[in-house]
Amino acid sequence: MYVPRAFAETDLAALDRLIERDSFVTLVGIVDGVPHATHLPVLYRRDDQHVELRGHLARPNPQARVAGPVLAIVHGPHAYVSPGWYPDKEAQSRVPTWNYAVAHLEGELELFDDEPSVASIVDALSVHHEFAVGGDWRFEHERDDHRSQLRGIVGFRLVPRRIQLTFKLNQNHPAANRLSVAANLDSLAQGTGPEVARLMRERTPV
Template identity: 35%
Template sequence: MYVPDHFALTAEQSREILSRPRAANLVTHHASGLHATLAPFFHVDRGGGHGTLVTHLVRTNPQAREAADGEALVILDVDDAYVSPAWYPTNADQPDVPTWDYVTVHAYGELTLHDDPEWALAAARELTGRHEPDSVLADVGEDRLARMARAIVGVEVRLTRVVGKAKMSQNRHPVDIAGVAEALGEHHGEMATFLREVSLPYAEARYQLLADLRETRGRRLR
């Protein structure tokens, strides 16, 4: 994934995104070509390194039946939104084009399939437990859970590298970032918070640096 320096997430920011269970696209290459599946993942911290992402796939899915050729890629899209130039205060003086802001993490690693119903069921229990109390599966009954587990395959992606990107208007004027944050606040609260807490301070520091450089250059010319 192409990531300009000013759009790069820190390692800590990427880890925080990985730590939250979410649906993500699992992309793998097989003898039959590329395959992708949107699946629910949770992260396990193994102590050191990037940890492991865990999910399960239905047994009939080619990704669960064919050996992967090379590393797997898990794409975790956090949020995204259309950005209108009408939200930029500077647009009144210099009309601009719209864009799209987004936060995403690409996690690469070694794919391991677990063709063991008990392993797959344990992973499904862990995933459910991160959302709801144990009683939810207890009400289903062990016999039915065992039958359902035979239809799925457990999946682990042991992560070797993680790349995070937040294209969040960092290149805009601070007043424009504030305008975007206000416009997105109602329906994209997490993005609005990122704009205010990360993008805005970055842009303010950048514009202050430019102002200081212009002032220094002006003094030299006088």
């Protein structure tokens, strides 16, 4: 990923927040010589600089049979920025841009299909997301019909060897421009503009 120095983020707490916001990632690998992408929820764990992603793939998915190098993309909020929002738009001949936050995690995909490991992933994912929606469904390992479903999936683990975070939030602009853009994004009635505005304010010196 191209990461201009002004937009590079090095604090992994920022990755924590991106995953907490949206743990539905894009997993990209090479299958039969061509790029292959799968969109799926993951479990995330970080211990200082050590990061781990776990999840599962449908067994018929070609990506479920190819261990090796992959890229996991964590998607953050993003928003269009109008040049009309900059106080210095005329003097500096400003142009439109797009503000966003994203993370790329590169590493070796490990695949496994032993029942206890795959069951623990299904259970942990369901507990997390059922709680978020006020549900109470649980994976019941003692039920044959629940266990039989595990045959249709393959578990995976990814420990990234490289993590890149890009938070492109007008850091290359004066503070007055950043605050003006944040105020305009806050006024939008749809999209993730207010989320981008919050990230911008957090990174704008006062």
